[in-house]
Amino acid sequence: MKLKQLFLGFMIASTLSSQAQNNSQKVLFTIDNKPYYTDEFKRVYNKNIDLVKDESQKDLNQYLNLYIGYKLKINKAEVLGLQNNPKYLNELNSYRTQLAKNYLTDTKVTNELVQEAYERSLKEINASHILFLVDENALPADTLKAYNKAISIRKRILNGEDFGTLAVQYSEDTSAKENKGYLGYFSTFRMVYPFESGAYNTPVGQVSPPIRTRFGYHLIKVNNIRGNRGSISISHIMLLKSDNQETNAKNKNRIHELYQKIQQGESFEEIAKQFSEDKSSGPSGGRMGTFSSGELNSEEFEDVAFSLTPENALSKPFESSFGWHIVKLNKRIPMKSFEEMEADLKSKVSRDERSRLIQSSVTERLRKNYKISTDKKAYASLAKVFTNSFYDGTWTSESVKAPFSEVLLTVNETKFSGRDFLEFIQKNQNKAIEIKPISNMLAVLYEQFTDQQLNVYYNANLEKEYPEFNHIMSEYRDGLLLFDLMEKEIWEKAKTDTLGVQAFYNKNANQYQWNKRYDILVVSSTKEAFIKKAQKLLKKGKTAAQIKEALNSGKELEVIEKEGIFEVGSTLLPKNLQDKKGVTSIVKEGDYFYVSRIKDILPAGPKTFQECESKVINDYQQYLEENWVSELKKEFTIQVNSDVFEQVKTEIKS
Incomplete structure (x- = not known):
């Protein structure tokens, strides 16, 4: 069973809702005389069963086996003392603190914060800041020292000194040395709440008084305010930057070639599939997920994307810090109404630092209760x-x-x-x-x-007041323990046990096979006449560069090539390739004509260990886990109450 599936079955769901359970508790099974009860088993099964894609895991007998295996691992973690690890305790406490915020709610205060968040979301703030670090729980003297330093620098700014220069000199935000404290545009929920409030309450061109956040004190300069640009859906073609200058020069030239192909009427999506180096979007024709201002790590990319209109939906090639791009507008999505955003805003408020204000209101309720x-x-x-x-x-x-x-x-x-x-x-x-x-x-x-x-x-x-809180914390506690245990007993071992990994590969080498591969040069064009010319040049032994030079000498980019070793089944190969070295016949797929020169045909056969090392390690991890559970069943004494389990199956099915 893979680790992700394990966590899918037993880690907590994102919702706090829990199904009603039979209050009666019966011992379902014991591990070294430690009891595990029917109500927990039924609750976990009912909560997670719709998420399980493996039908075998829906079988109650199989599920009980998995559940016992899970509890065996938790017992093993406790025997090893992993529950006492400071890192584990800190992470568990951090999660509990976060989860507790969901219970510190006051409807009136929440609604006010939601309304404020919506009104702020209608605007985007362009700001810079200077940070004076001070720990949230710092001694008063240290806090006062940071505050006084912020006051001193603010006076210098008000007296005419340049904000950016002072940010480079005094800001303790490490990025300030390069960006002079510039943060770009952001809207609500992008910054911690006190910082957001400081920015939204500062007029354009002015500098805020020192704003305290959990990071320290900030001086915030508001450079500009604009209306929210909404969200946008785009597709893009990207060629990545490299440490190799020759590669960069080639990609810079290539992006203009691709742009020319699109201008000639060729499919943006097909070119993205063939040439985009963004692995997440290229295979889908360059389509990216919807985003709004400030969500990407490139302001220049966002600005180009948001400048597009339905009438002018394609950008010219441009450069960002990540590479070279062509962007195509798919859809602009305007700001939603308050009613449309209310539920999402409430969810964000409950997870945001705003929840402290809600907690203050709750405190009054606690005084009464x-x-x-x-x-x-x-x-x-x-x-x-x-x-x-x-x-x-x-x-x-x-x-x-x-x-x-x-x-x-x-x-x-x-x-x-x-x-x-x-x-x-x-x-x-x-x-x-x-x-x-x-x-x-x-x-x-x-x-x-x-x-x-x-x-x-x-x-x-x-935990005493809210049963569902107790359930979630119990599951998260076990999930963290399991993660640490797997890291210690399986993942690290698989990474460091080089002899074991090699032996596993040797034993299972037949599972790691190449399909047939072609060492090939493929030339494509939307014009049959030019692909015929390319075919003649290929037969003369011309290189890719020589073919492009000969056929792309006019105003238009007529042909484009790809060269390398590709496995059968790769989308980079034309269909119906002949099994013969040399120049192929011309084939047409969609709007494109293809001709190829097959330099070599590499037969199907075993992969070397180096060629499949990461896959072998993953498989070895799974092998270790499966055998490890068997060993745990020998280490611990397990007793299942069969009669009780039969009752549980009847109750669940009914």
Whole structure:
């Protein structure tokens, strides 16, 4: 079973919906006496069965076998201690944090953010920025230092110094050395929310005050604002840039030859299939997916594409940082209405940094739902350690010698001490540094502390409050463990076990075969007269360059060639090739005439190890996995409750 299929069967789905389950739990099977229950098996089967393309996996007996194999691997991962790997724990925690945002929702706040996002999406901002890095959880002194530096540079800009020059000199965005802080055009959701807000709230030609994001402080200069250009569907032909200057010169000349062929009426799509070096779009006639401004990594490509109109739908050849292109307009898609975009915007808002605003609203709900109490005596005792010296910015929680270990705050059954509050103040004192008198400052910080602990408690108990959240986290947790285990036990071994890979190839060499191949020069043209001339030149032994020079001497590009070794079945070969060296007869396919010179015919036969190494390694990985599961079944004791499984099959089928 391939790894992708495994993850398809057991990794979480993108939706949070879950099917109703029978609340009764029965032990379906055990692994070393660890029980696995029917409700989980039925839930996973029902959720994923429509995604499974292999019909054999829909068979419940086969599915149970796969499911047990999956759980065996998780048990093996735990035996190896992979669940304690810091990288694994960090990734799991990061995912949980992201997933939890879906539960921090407030309809009113969400709708306001969605409306704001739509209104902003109607415009595209062209901006530059200067970044002053500071960690999101940096010490107050470091945060203040970055802020003051941003203020200082902004004053210099307002006094007339060049923004781009200062960006090169001071920005801690590494790309600024080359682009002078230039970001190009973007719209909503392309930048982190505070940065987006800073850009949309800054007039054209002006520089924002320091804008705080999780990366640090930014100075944002808005260069221009234009209406959203909508989306566009295009096709393109691309010849890639190379480190070889001779190849680049050839491709630059070739793109103009291809353009001339299109101008002569030849099919854009056919030329793209034959010559475009964009592997993702070339085989489909150059067609790319729909995109809008800022989604590609080439502003010059986007600008050319969006300049096309139905009346002028084909670009001239042009160069980008990636290569040389010809672009053809397929369709322009204008901005959708709010009603059409609302659902998508809500989804984006829930995943965006805007969700913090929603979380603030949720906090108010938590205050109403949870039992919160403060020990007033402990609070009064703690308040005495603060004096006006706190405003100097030098205060630390360690300077308070009293332990303050008694309970200060209680959220339901969870308790927080005075020392917890002192440490919170240490981390957050800069947020309330200007609040006076000291008693008011302390009250504000305590409210913030309470809000934080409410959310800490809420997040810690999401698995208890929301069964579907618990299911998703359990599946993701296992999925990560499985990935790490496969990397350790299968993938790395297959890459490094050179003797094993070679032995596997030797044993299965008959599976790695070439079809018959032709070492061939193919010349094509839409005009039969010119292909006949090409045929005569081929019979005289002329090279591709000599044929092109002889037949493309006029204003129009009459013939074009491709040369190399191609396997039978390749789209680059003309159909119905004869099995004889020499010049072929002329054949016509669609609008094109073809003639070829077959230099050699390479018979079908085995591939050398070097010719199929990557395929051998992939097959070896699959072989190792299949045998590994068999070994795991020997390592662990498995007991299946057959009677319970029969009940499960009846319930699922009904």
